[in-house]
Amino acid sequence: MKLIYTCMLLLAAYSSAYSQNSFSGIVKDLDTGEPIFSATVYFPQLEKGTVTEMDGSFSLSNLPEGKYKLVISTVGYASFSEEIRVPSETRSFSLKPAAVEMEEVIISTPFHQLQSDNVMKVERENMKELNKKGALNLSDGITQIAGVESVTTGVGIGKPVIRGLSSNRVLVYTQGIRLENQQYGDEHGLGISAKGIGSIEVIKGPASLLYGSDAIGGVLYLNPESYAYAGKTEAEAGADYFSNTRGYQASAMAKTSGKKLKFLTRGSYAAHSDYKTGNDIRVTNTRFSEKDLKAGIGFQESKYKGNLRYNYNQSEIGIPEEIGIQSTDKDVLLPYQKIDNHILSLDNSIYLKNSSLNLKLGYQFNNRKEFEEEHEGEEHSEEEHTGEGPALEMHLETLNYNLQYNLPKTGNFETILGLQGMEQNNSNFGEEILIPDARTSDIGVFATTHYHLENWDLQGGLRYDHRNIDSEEFGEDNQEHFIPAVNRDFNSLNGALGVKYQFDRKLITRLNLATGFRAPNLSELTSNGVHHGANRYETGNTNLKNEQNFQVDLSVEWRNKHFEASVNAFHNQVNDYIFLDPTGETIENSEVFEYTQQDARLYGGEAGVHIHPHPLDWLHLESSFEMVTGKLQNDEYLPLIPASSLTNTLRVELENKNEKITEKYGFLRLKNVFAKENISRFETTTPAYALLSVGFGSTVNLSSSKIDFSISGTNLLDKAYISHLSRLKSDNIANIGRNIKFSVSWNL
Structure with missing residues (x-):
């Protein structure tokens, strides 16, 4: 340090x-x-x-x-x-x-290149565009990216799934640092507001070379909104209304930049009632609210750039258990989560003549409280819980550091050397514990290089990581819920090699080979009790080893002025895959699951077509298909693998013939999700369904400002369906029905 x-x-x-x-x-x-x-x-x-x-x-x-x-x-x-x-x-x-x-x-890869120049294929979407398509929140928005889905608990809680891997196997980055907010839990959401996010990048597959442990499934990289350009001042106020949840969201932003100093601030608030299914039933206690503040100060001169950012997010999220009271109230019922998340990051860069030095530092404080059923029937308020306190309260403090040196370019070689690490403390203050008090220390060193020729690009690198997990003993030996102390070291050496070949300006092929690893988390090592949010009794395994994977990824892209097509196939071998396995026992009226390991493999891919016939440049026809299969070594299927889907979109972007009304657009989208029949032994099959969405919008230009407005409808036919990745599926509770979103923003 x-x-x-x-x-x-x-x-x-x-x-x-x-x-x-x-x-x-x-x-x-x-x-x-x-x-x-x-x-x-x-x-x-x-x-x-x-x-x-x-x-x-x-x-x-x-x-x-x-x-x-x-x-x-x-x-x-x-x-x-x-x-x-x-x-x-x-x-x-x-x-x-x-x-x-x-x-x-592309920001999430080390050499900051255009997608067509990148050796690794990365999906990138503008958050503003995802919001136009009717997304309720960030976890809902990311599901519109091919190869990305979400494990959901109602509409307020969602965890990203990249090619069948989720939780601690998908690393989330925000403000340039890894997000740490107890991601191990299925019912632990992102805790990040979509407001103030500029764009989203998705790396599919192991990215341990760049990010260390927990990136064996991929990386969800959230780019914060940018500062104003030098000499500019901007302001924005906007609001959204969601018909299904009677929900609303308001946000205001101001930013200004001089020649060297930049300032930005944004505040937002959202509140939703219980969502309504296509069966016209409201799912009790899926209501949630969110407060979010983002701020930034930047400084830049010829040789130095500094960027200090802060994000505070507070959310109250109901945890649904069964269909009960039918209400449009927005105050959460028991049980519910109250989560406070603070993220502070400092990004420093020194620019030398032909090289640069970058140091990113991050501090996070996550306070997770869960209030449980013993208070049911009472009106909840902070005052009422002051005496007893929450059933569960965990404080997670994390310090991240990332030091990188961009060496002077030598011929066609660009090389980066890096040192990354993390110091983390978990502390318990509630009546119950899920994971014990513990300290986690990470350190990793890596080198990566890029070699560029006229038609060929090659990129490769090596990385070594060491992680120590040191937890405290909880309870008394031979007593119920006893958790022994754990002190384990995990080490891993990983590498990646990729090649891109551009046959001509129309055809690009990419082949990437990469290894990755994930050290077992505290929950997997030490659990011994009922996890109320997941409705099961979990027992850990202190002898778990690293998950180690190897993925082969091949992509082909072809484009001309009228047509684009792409095919992306992968095979991901995961050795010592950690999973929960039901034992057939019952403790405290909850089914017992234990953590165990077995080799696994996942394979599949995505394919897409985009037609934009010239001279009808305003017309876009898009189609994408995605599929993934996951199996254990014993040939049983893995749980929580998304169903295959086909999405077809007709999009219109009209030319700006009227200076007062510009950026006119409209879309019609049909998503067909196929039946899910290849399931794990404690899952049930899921029937096929189709969801229709439509939307339109434009910009009205005033003398010194502009107004953006949009209307979008999702599940327009009010289909009653259940997603295979819904955690409410076991209770036969359907997903959200028809929702109409109205959005307006005023930009100065």
Whole structure:
């Protein structure tokens, strides 16, 4: 830790006694030579950009000397990428008109490239676009990304599933640091508001090389909304209404940036009643509310960039158990969770002549309280619980650090060396415990390199990790619910190798081989009691070993000005896969499950087609298919594997013929989910169903502001269905029925 504190002091004391460099240019249409207004000009490595003026010109100042990749992008044109030397003379850039979707820079991979340049295929979606499609919250929104689903408990609790793996096998990153909020529980949601999230990136498959333990299934990377460009001030106020849950959400944001300093703040509040199924039944105690505050301060000059961000999220979420009272109240009933989550991150970068040093630090405090059935029948309030307190209260404190050095580029090689780690403490204050008081220490070192040729790109690396888990004894030996002390060390060496070949500008192939690992978590090692949120008695296994996996991932993409198609196949072998197995016993009226291990394999993939016929650039026909199969070594099927699905979308984006009303769009989407019959021995089959969605919206431009509005409807036919990944499925409780979402935002 002394090394980290020393680095912090060096970064804080870093002076600005370096020359101030600038870069300017003009962006034009390749065919007509006309200037392009409002194109984004961005240096990914420097995380600095601007937009072009009416005459297509732009200018960026306070840039470090060296060679950096420049990306220029805007709707209706193919994204441009080229390495630029700073300082340099004024340049002219020409963009080629294209009907394909605008490419964005991928942040979750180490070299910050456009998707078409990336060796690893990463799915990226703008959060604003996902919200337009009627998402209730963040966990609902991510299910619109191919290969991503969610294990749900009602509509207020959702956990991401990437190609059949979830919980501690999918790592979530926010504000550039790993999210730690007791993810091991099926009924423990993300605890992050969609408001203030700019975009979502999904790495499918093992990413231990970059992120260490817990990323064997993939990474969900949440990019916070960006600051305003230099010299700009922006403000936004918006509201959403959800017909099914009688829910509402309000949010307000303000941000401003000078030449060096930047400020951003956003507050939001949401409240929902119990959701209604397609059978016209409200599911008792699926109500929830959420308060969220996000703030940021940024500083940037030619050689140093600092970004301090803070997020506070408080949520109260009912835990449904059975159909009971039919109500549209928004105050939660018992049992329920009350969760406070604080995330503080500091991102520092020093830019040298042809290299850079980056240090990310994060502190998180998660306070999870659960109030249980013994209080049932009383009106809940904070005052009433003051005496007895919650049945369960856990405090989780986490310090993350990530130090990376981008070496000077040597020929066609770009190389990064890294040191990552985590210090974590779990403490109990409630009447019951799920996991004991414990300390977890992580440290990992890695190196990764990228080799670029005209048509070939290769990327590979190695990483070594060490994790120590040291827990305290709970209770008395030979007594009920006794948990012995555990002190275990886990080590793993992992690597990755990927290659991308571009046959021409139309066809790209990628092959990625990667290993990953996951150390068993506290719950798997030490559990010995009833987990009320999951309605089962869980017993841990102190002898569990690392999960270790190896995945082969092959993708092929083909595109021209009218048509895009992609196929992505994978095979994931997981050795010593940890899972809960029913013993057939009953304790305290709850079925007993014990943690055990067995080799497993998962395989499947995604395929997609996007037709945008020229000259009908406003018309888009999209189709995507996804499937995954998971089996244990004994040929039994794994639990909580999503059903295969086919999604077809008709999307219209009309040209801006009227300056007052712009960005007009509409969509019609049909998602067909196939029957799930390959199930584990303690699951039941799930019948097929189809969900119809529709939406439209536009932007109204006023003299100095604009108003965005949209209307979308999901499950428009009010289908009564049950998702295979619903935790309410065992009680035969259907998912949410028809929901109409009305959204409006005012942007200054």
